[in-house]
Structure formats: C-alpha cells, structure tokens
Amino acid sequence: MSDAPGARPRTGRGKRWLVDGMNVIGSRPDRWWNDPDRAVRRFIDELVDYAEATGDEVVVVFDRRPPDLTPGTRGRIEVMFASRTGRNAADHEIVELVAEAEAPETITVVTSDRALVDRVKQRGARVASAGSFRRRMDDTRDRR
Numbered sequence: 001m002s003d004a005p006g007a008r009p010r011t012g013r014g015k016r017w018l019v020d021g022m023n024v025i026g027s028r029p030d031r032w033w034n035d036p037d038r039a040v041r042r043f044i045d046e047l048v049d050y051a052e053a054t055g056d057e058v059v060v061v062f063d064r065r066p067p068d069l070t071p072g073t074r075g076r077i078e079v080m081f082a083s084r085t086g087r088n089a090a091d092h093e094i095v096e097l098v099a100e101a102e103a104p105e106t107i108t109v110v111t112s113d114r115a116l117v118d119r120v121k122q123r124g125a126r127v128a129s130a131g132s133f134r135r136r137m138d139d140t141r142d143r144r
Contacts, residue, residue, distance in 0.1 A: 014056035020111035021062035027130035037066035048075035061090040091116045098125045
C-alpha cells in the first residue's frame with residue numbers, strides 16, 4: 001500500500017485493495033492448476049483492467065513467481081511476490097504490509113484464508129472474500 005515500503009504514492013481515488021493472489025485464483029475452479037504461471041499472468045491482466053475501470057488502488061501478492069515476471073507496477077496495480085516459498089507464502093507479506101500501513105483501516109484485504117483473515121483484522125484491516133472480489137471484478141468487466 002502507498003504508506004508501506006515499496007508501494008506507489010496513494011492516488012486518493014477509489015478503494016484500497018490488498019489481494020492474496022493465489023487465494024483469489026484458487027477460488028474459481030477453471031483448471032488454473034494445469035498452468036499456475038499462466039493463471040498468475042491472466043489474473044494480473046484482469047486486475048489491471050479492474051483498477052483502470054474503477055480507479056481503485058490494488059496491490060496483489062502471490063505465493064509463486066512465474067520465471068518471466070518481476071515485481072513492480074503493471075498499469076494501475078502493484079505486483080509483489082512472496083519472499084518465502086510454499087503454500088500461503090504471501091500471507092506473511094500481506095500481514096506485514098497491513099502492520100506497516102499508517103491507516104490499516106483504509107485497506108481491504110482480499111482472501112478467504114481464515115488464518116490470514118484473523119491476522120489482518122487484528123491489525124485493523126477490513127476483509128473481503130475471494131469470491132466477493134471476483135464477483136466485483138466480473139461486474140465491473142460486464143459493465144464495460
């Protein structure tokens with residue numbers, strides 16, 4: 001997020017989303033597991049379109065990094081990859097971003113991971129489920 005290290009300055013427009021990337025990808029059984037790197041690239045593209053349409057600030061953190069991708073800005077979103085490896089590796093970075101934010105109450109973490117939900121709520125962030133965020137993205141796309 002903008003008041004956390006490595007993030008872009010806050011634009012002042014829209015909502016602030018901190019997205020657990022693999023959790024949201026995994027919420028839709030579209031056979032993403034056959035090519036998880038492609039799923040990451042596709043989700044980044046979808047998030048760029050969403051952020052452009054809404055003006056929302058979006059930071060996404062992934063558990064895995066496809067070899068052809070680097071962290072950084074893509075359109076209006078910030079893409080990050082966990083420094084740790086393994087399942088739920090992004091959780092640590094998400095919790096740290098919330099903890100370091102000057103105004104964690106302005107951040108909505110997108111995840112359906114119960115343990116992560118508890119950790120970020122304890123630090124003042126709001127939470128939206130992966131499914132509800134997917135529906136929001138779909139509704140935004142369908143209105144275009």
